[in-house]
Amino acid sequence: MTELRSRGVSQDLTERAELVVAELAANAVLHGRVPGRCFRLTLVLDPAADRLRIEVSDARGDLRPLPAPRTPRPTRSARPDAA
Numbered sequence: 001m002t003e004l005r006s007r008g009v010s011q012d013l014t015e016r017a018e019l020v021v022a023e024l025a026a027n028a029v030l031h032g033r034v035p036g037r038c039f040r041l042t043l044v045l046d047p048a049a050d051r052l053r054i055e056v057s058d059a060r061g062d063l064r065p066l067p068a069p070r071t072p073r074p075t076r077s078a079r080p081d082a083a
Helices: 003-006 013-030
Strands: 040-046 052-056
Touching: 003 052, 013 040, 013 052
Parallel strands: none
Antiparallel strands: 040 052
């Protein structure tokens, strides 16, 4: 979290990130344990939006969720002209 503070991230976001990272890391260690392997933690900061993306993947890569398929947005149909 020192890195976030050095980049000028708000205290509120930094404190929330600490809690989320601790919880996700604990879950990865407890539930994704594989001897000799660790978990990966990735933080991606978008300072313009004051947003932080937190990704944690555990050692159980075989159970990694698949990305949801993208569904096209419904298009608006033109309103028929009144006769």
